[in-house]
Amino acid sequence: MDTRLTRTLASATFVLAVLGGLAFVGTAVTHLLDDGAVCVRTGFWANASLDGLPLGGGVEASSSTARLCQAAPSAGQRAADLGAGLPWLLFGSLALLLFSRLLKAVLLLGPFTDAAARRLRVLGWFVALGTPLTGLVAGWSQSWLVGSMAPLAGSGPTVSGPLGLVLAGLAAVVMGSIMREGVRMREDLEGTI
């Protein structure tokens, strides 16, 4: 095993996790202290026809996402603005932190050990369960914010983000469980003459 690469990766992921955490705190503070407009994107008017544009013959224009901005937003809108972006930042920082802990366990104790298998399962469950939860918080916040600016669009529970991460998380859980069984089998064999 290339320990130098693993050590570099462990340090890099830890640094990224710390930077992500600092970005989370910094973003939260700056957003709370900011008294500017709050903006959000929505696809509610996607494919709405755009008439009056100077287009050539036979050309139709339709919109994709619309950007809504609220000057002098309410406290609720500021909170929803935070809720739309911050959860993913926190999720990413914690995931990187768990990954760096996994790599440290691999460096200190070896890859096929109880500790490494356990930390891989923890990371997997965190990603598998955290992704839809984070997506729900971020999506619902964004949906509420859109609804507060454009009541016609309405708001409701929405899950946003890369939900494919759930499969990645479950794969990590399965791999961790396989590794745990492998560790048990190796421990049994270690005392066999």
Place this chain on the structure above:
Amino acid sequence: MPEEEPHAIRIHLDRLLAERGMTLTELAAQVGITVVNLSVLKNGRAKAIRFSTLSKICDALQCQPGDLISHDPAGPS
């Protein structure tokens, strides 16, 4: 090595080697396993022994498995 489960099996390799005037190293060479593994067996830290290994040990020491291994009714040490 992980913590071992207590058991009541006794290994009499020391006695058999002394009776035959053989060293652990010589036995390891004849049986074809390492001295370290044979030490694990001698010191009662083995969890299991393959039949093939047991056969080779018995061939080398000219003994029966019951000469090498016994069960101690007094229980785990």
